[in-house]
Amino acid sequence: MQQASSAGEAAGTSVEAIVEQKPLLTDYNNPEYYINRELSHLNFNIRVLDQALNDEHPLLERLRFLLIFSSNMDEFFEIRVAGLKQQIEFAREQVGLDGMPPSEVLKEISRLTHQQVERQYNILNEVLFPALREQGIHFVRRSELTDAQRSWIRTYFFQEVMPIVSPIGLDPAHPFPRLANKILNFIVELDGKDAFGRETGMAIIPAPRSLPRLVRLPPHICPDGGDHFLFLSSIIHQHAEDLFPGMIVKGCYQFRLTRNSDLSLEDDDVEDLATALQGELLSRRYGDAVRLEVVDNCPRYLSEFLLNQFGLTEDERYEINGPVNLTRLFDVCDIENHEEKQFTPFTPGYPKGLPTKSDRLLDTIAKGDVLLMHPFQSFTPVVDLLRQSAKDPQVLAIKQTLYRTGSRSQMVDALVEAARHGKEVTVVVEIRARFDEEENLKLARRLQEAGAIVVYGVVGYKTHSKLMLIVRREGRKIVRYAHLGTGNYHAKNARLYTDYSLLTCDPDLTSDVHKVFQQLTGMGKAMRVKKLLHAPFTLKKGLIERINHEAERAKNGEKAHIIIKVNSVTEPVMIKALYKASQAGVKIDMVVRGICCLRPGIVGLSENIRVFSIVGRFLEHTRVFYFYNGGDEQVLCASADLMIRNLDKRVETCFPVENPKLVIRIRRELESYLSDNTRSWTLLPDGTYDRKHPVRNQKERNAQQFLLETLSN
Structure with a gap:
């Protein structure tokens, strides 16, 4: 597994320099190569509204999709349209790569x-x-x-x-x-x-x-x-x-x-x-x-x-x-x-091998990494890990980031209990999480009253990472356990959003998590990490390096394949790197739920890129990066999307999944999304979306339903 670059190395070589390694034959600043961010966002909301006409959904769920459209449009006007109006009002108009004022x-x-x-x-x-x-x-x-x-x-x-x-x-x-x-x-x-x-x-x-x-x-x-x-x-x-x-x-x-x-x-x-x-x-x-x-x-x-x-x-x-x-x-x-x-109720699956009693969970994690995919698999083990640690006399400290948790959070209850039991509890509460600010201020006060150390991250950088670190004394050793996720510590969202959770006690990975917390709560230069990629330091550079490595293999006539699954793609340097990889012959499949400023299918530029959007029962929220890597497949999961704000203005983490069986599992789950022909939309070069349908004699494939049947009870 390729190691992440250090912050010092990232400072020595700019991201732009990595992308510009060879002379350009294409004008990558041509506005015709990009889709406007706001119009792409609006297009996603329209795809949500289209679900209200899909009679494959139960009747009340069709109504729900229509109402989600209203809710989405409220926020779109409150934030995105308001921002455009302010740009005009204050004569600070910003024209993106698409060229539209x-x-x-x-x-x-x-x-x-x-x-x-x-x-x-x-x-x-x-x-x-x-x-x-x-x-x-x-x-x-x-x-x-x-x-x-x-x-x-x-x-x-x-x-x-x-x-x-x-x-x-x-x-x-x-x-x-x-x-x-x-x-x-x-x-x-x-x-x-x-x-x-x-x-x-x-x-x-x-x-x-x-x-x-x-x-x-x-x-x-x-x-x-x-x-x-x-x-x-x-x-x-x-x-x-x-x-x-x-x-x-x-x-x-x-x-x-x-x-x-x-x-x-x-x-x-x-x-x-x-x-x-x-x-x-x-x-x-x-x-x-x-x-x-x-x-x-x-x-x-x-x-x-x-x-x-x-x-x-x-x-x-x-x-x-x-x-x-x-x-x-x-x-x-x-x-x-x-x-x-209404949609048929389901019971999230509880993976085989995981104990049903929380007091044995740490022992299981010590034997090897545990991967969960919510909502198809239960969020309970994540809650149990924290509950167990709150009561475990050998646990010395707990550190956690909180972005969105909900007003009645079992996670916060466990953190309060841990603090009252005298453990060193440190919580990084992001009080600027949009529309959850007031709730987060309340839970921060509650944690402080229980004796926890509460910090609000770093001024100027939202803390969007999903991290939990458990520090435990085992004999004469200090052992760390961690949870790293693509989604928030919100039990309700874990039933509605698709997300990955990794439970691990890998020494290098948990040491990296410890260093991230040191950066968030203390002060000092960015520390070298071994396995994590983290924004705003090494995440963008690390992803581009991997894209470029895949491009080099394609130029040498080798098989090269990239699969990316994220919520949004707007970052210009990342888009440029993907365009160049496509030109080199890399097969690039992207599952982008919402905003996508990249135009696929342009001859000579992006004909090797396919972009799909899945709109179904659950809100697609996983962020996954797959690289064929000459057969030594690499999979990384992240809290970040490919957006400027995520890669440059937030604290984000991207973690490798190294167990070969888990790598194969994630690749197969990604392939289920790529083969979906009932809830999937194809992004066309002109920026419009075409809903996929089974062709003649082709079996219907619904990725979310497939995952429900294979992962849930």
Whole structure:
């Protein structure tokens, strides 16, 4: 197995120099060779929406995919679109290798998104809602309410809604309110004068977050049986005049505002990262406006009034035919007594040879590396390793990184227990994990109160590595055990995301993990590591070296093959290295779930590169790099994607899997993805995706289903 380069060696030879080893015959800066990052991201979200039309999925899972599209698009506007707008506003426009300026990208995003949002609501109203109704799940319209239902809703409104809602009339004493990000609101057109003689003609109703957006009607008022739901927007609309007594409501229209939610911390000026972050969190809900969603029956002059209030343009208005807050429907996807409309439950596999009792787990790891693939295999051994160590009197210290863990984390419980038992517990909590910042601040305080040492990583570099280190006294020796993973220490995500876990006590590898923790918690020059590749020091250089070695073999007429499975590919130097390897004759297969700026299939440049995207039941999250290496196959798993932020601005780790049996296993699992012809999409040279289908007489292949059948119980 080839050893990783040291940080000192990486400093002596730049990554760019490694790629530029021979004179270029191709202009690798040609914009035609690259796909725009944001448009590729948007294309992934469209592939998610397409799953709502795939009748191979159970009905409620199709609804879930449609809602995931909404959730993904919320974040896309909050972060990516907001970032492009800021570039233009502050005259800091950055043009990537694709050559598209931000203003042009925003126009294309608007065009595509308007098309897809219209398509989304057509799918919801014309396909999913009617199909759900046939299966006994009803989303009731106001026009369909019976007298008994109207009576029940009236009681519900006066008891549950009216005491909380605060309508705001607009006049000089009541200026337009500052509305929070992604909150359901109504703009109301009024006629008449109020008790003070005011006649403004307009009001705003913000719907409090505490109110459920979907109300389940009781069975006794639903004589046709089944489950009946009514949107909060319909209830407020039905009783809008009760909020403005004595006045006439001429119209009531729901809308929602999306704001910039990216946090901005000037790292050089931060003295206390946690305190600075808390201040930023308070302002997140009121960032600059980036999108207005409003019902399509809202009069144009009212929606233009809203656009003017928020400083938005016509292109940033999205008129929709239905509820503006679809993500609140997620609970319906998990409704009880409709199992036939949901994915079949499964029990994650527990590998043979692993003890079911946690007090024997360390002994098993001492005999050899253990590889797990979640969610097909259980995440329990990872939790057990930490639980065991918390109680083991021979364990002296525990070190762990935490990026996302969830609000009720068994991992954090075990760390707290270990600290209370007097062990040296050190936790690197990344409090800048996007949208988990507040939760991570809370768990950091909890760990500190238990006596753990908590650090927030390195200012300017997010700690994205997935590492756990157990230090144990065994006789006269100190032995280290480690967990290295591609995914977060989040038990719920371990049932939804595909990830690899390696449990090991390899002396060199665990020593490398120890050095990474030293760099994170202490100060000093980057230390030489033996087996790990780690960003921002040796990861990019180490991967490019391996790509170049494969290219040299291809030039010599040898078999050369690279398989890469990641979430995103945007880093220009990595793309250039892959292009050059393709030109040398290396067969390159890539499974890229989301963003891919590389264009495959260009004659003379990338005709040896194939790129696939798997969109299925589970979110593909594994990061794996396979190199044929002249028959001495190499496999590395990583916490990092091939993105600038991962390779240059984060603390990431990439670890080798060296056991020959495990190498063969991972290669076969990668091949199952490459042969998938039911959940796979092929990236074409023009940047579009074509869904794969079995050809005539070809067996259907579903990689995720295959892994479920072979790895789970």
